[in-house]
Amino acid sequence: MQLGEVTLRSEREGESAVRSRIRLWLDADSAARTVNAPVDPPADPSPGLGTGLPVPHARAATVMEAARALVTGSRADRRRVRVLLACVVAAERPAWFAELCLLADALVVGEHPSADRWSPEERRLVVGWVAVLLELSGEAGVERLVDALVRRGSDAGNDRRNPG
Known part of the structure; x- marks a missing residue:
């Protein structure tokens, strides 16, 4: 083939x-x-996920808040962070950031159990925030995001009956 x-x-x-x-x-x-x-074959701790990480259902706003907290709390160069954050909300993203967003979408956001319930704009913003985490911290940033979402597990938006 x-x-x-x-x-x-x-x-x-x-x-x-x-x-x-x-x-x-x-x-x-x-x-x-x-x-x-x-x-x-790897054990999949969360139904419907291909990531192997225990990602809880969450609203897009919850994911963005968790990512924002990780980015703003990081020790990364402030100028670099400002450039990255401007790319998240830019109507037309620079080519290098758009490519990073493709990876973020394919490898992280596309595997999120609630992503199919988010609006296109919510998904675009979550992808941007995840791209920033990937740029700043690589896979460790994604793992910290999952940990933060697990800690927020009591949030009503993470309820499997209302995962939107």
Whole structure:
């Protein structure tokens, strides 16, 4: 099977081309590192998630508040943070930030259990905030965001009956 066939099949199944390409890269990288090594499938602690992280349902506003708190509480250079935050709300994002947003959407936001209930503008803003966390802290920033959302688990917006 060739890359084009996989991409077309993934698009028919509802996945974006970006997400399917990233998964192909990750699968190829993983296969290259584990040739002939038996691999057990990872346990998925949260139904419907492919991340392997225990991400609770949450409103977009809750996710943005948690991300904002992490960004503003970080020790990153203030000028750099201001540039990144301007990109979050910009109507037209710079190309480098737009590419970062593609990764944030495909690898993090697209896997959130409540993302399909958010409006397009809410999703766009959450993607921007996650992109800032990725730029400032990488995977550790995403893990801190998940931890912050778990701590906010008693928030009514995280209730599985009202996950919007």
